[in-house]
Amino acid sequence: MAKFGIQVSMGQCRRAEKYALKLVECSLIEHYGKLWSYGHEILRTNPGSTVKLDMEDGVKQGCIEGCRRIIGLDGCFLKGVCKGELFCAIERDANDKIYPIDWAVVNLENKQNWKWFLELLIDDLNLNLGNGFSLMSYQHKGLIEAVKELLPYVEHMQCARHIYQNLQKRFTVDARKKPIITMLKELMYKMYNMKLKGQQWGNHVCPEIRDKVNFLKKTQRHYQVLPSGLNQFEVRGATDAYEVDLEKKTCSCRLWQLNGFGCAHSVASISFLNRDVKAYEDNIFSTTTFKKAYNYKIAPMNNSDMWPETNYTPPLPPINRRMPGRPTTKRKKSTTENTGTHRVSKAGKKIACSICKEIGHNKATCPQRRPQKLNVKKQKKQKVCVKQNAGHVKPFKI
Numbered sequence: 556m557a558k559f560g561i562q563v564s565m566g567q568c569r570r571a572e573k574y575a576l577k578l579v580e581c582s583l584i585e586h587y588g589k590l591w592s593y594g595h596e597i598l599r600t601n602p603g604s605t606v607k608l609d610m611e612d613g614v615k616q617g618c619i620e621g622c623r624r625i626i627g628l629d630g631c632f633l634k635g636v637c638k639g640e641l642f643c644a645i646e647r648d649a650n651d652k653i654y655p656i657d658w659a660v661v662n663l664e665n666k667q668n669w670k671w672f673l674e675l676l677i678d679d680l681n682l683n684l685g686n687g688f689s690l691m692s693y694q695h696k697g698l699i700e701a702v703k704e705l706l707p708y709v710e711h712m713q714c715a716r717h718i719y720q721n722l723q724k725r726f727t728v729d730a731r732k733k734p735i736i737t738m739l740k741e742l743m744y745k746m747y748n749m750k751l752k753g754q755q756w757g758n759h760v761c762p763e764i765r766d767k768v769n770f771l772k773k774t775q776r777h778y779q780v781l782p783s784g785l786n787q788f789e790v791r792g793a794t795d796a797y798e799v800d801l802e803k804k805t806c807s808c809r810l811w812q813l814n815g816f817g818c819a820h821s822v823a824s825i826s827f828l829n830r831d832v833k834a835y836e837d838n839i840f841s842t843t844t845f846k847k848a849y850n851y852k853i854a855p856m857n858n859s860d861m862w863p864e865t866n867y868t869p870p871l872p873p874i875n876r877r878m879p880g881r882p883t884t885k886r887k888k889s890t891t892e893n894t895g896t897h898r899v900s901k902a903g904k905k906i907a908c909s910i911c912k913e914i915g916h917n918k919a920t921c922p923q924r925r926p927q928k929l930n931v932k933k934q935k936k937q938k939v940c941v942k943q944n945a946g947h948v949k950p951f952k953i
Contacts, residue, residue: 588870595862595865596862599863600855601853605657622646622648622848623646624687624688625646625647625688625689626690627645627646627691628691629643629645629692630642630695633660639660639661642658642672643657643658644676648749648848649764649841649848650762651764651767651840655745655746656679657672659672668697669701677706684706684708684709686709688706689710690709690710691713693713747852747853760841764816764840768822772822775822775826777792778823779791785802786801787800790806790820790823799821799824801821801824801835804835808820816837817835908921910923
């Protein structure tokens, strides 16, 4: 508007964006029609990948060598011209960040599609019946039933905050607005960027874990350490006490066993002996392990006009579904978002009058303005009285 001096509505901007995407990425039907060729190109450039078109890709070796055995499952709606839902399976790397394993695009979220996705995940990672793995997901009924059928021995946990508000909306927030092939490519670029970060860290503990341990070192001052053996301690706080065993790497608060790098009680016990906290951290948090996870590249691919031709029937984009009820006009806010107004509170702020410029009142209560109002009222009363005496009529206001 500033550059060209024209007025456009938000609807015009949205339609122009969709039109531009069609010009750049071709139409949605043509885009989905390239999926078979795209799958063949993935298999050619990245041998060992899994591509299913009923309609997926996984980074298996890095996940097996450099990630913890806790898998998170989530689904989110796709935005923009590409409709449907994106299923994601993720793990946590050595820096406690998201590591994508598998992802797939489906038309809707139900038991059948979750079962299909889990079957591919089981085949990719050799999960068998789930022994030795933990699964974290949200409470979608179809997903829960599919896990019961396919992974009866997995430890299935329900995440209280929905995998921290849809994977903190960092992993798919931008990519999910784009056409399907562009979206899948953007999810792959994450691997390269994380590999570059890991090369700058040296042979130490990953920075995210180091920051968390440094925070624990600050909180340890609230605890008193009482030794009861060579490696056994009772750590007392103001209202609580915990048993710490440095030899077994356990604390009765159970946080050390869960996170692998310690709690305030374990850090206090280690510091009591003047030992290095790093020696008690799990090897999974080392930069060496982090580099193993991102050591396996996703090979580059040719442009779409050089992909191999296939004889398969081109797939069509998902049909737009109209949900029951009146469509919502406002986005549903997360429980962690601020639902109040965004106005800054004026509590404690000194107010200055815009008439007399003095502090302590505003123009509505300014003493310099009151006489003007009183004079106007007196003038009106005088006019009413004059009219009454002259014509002996009912009073009326001017």
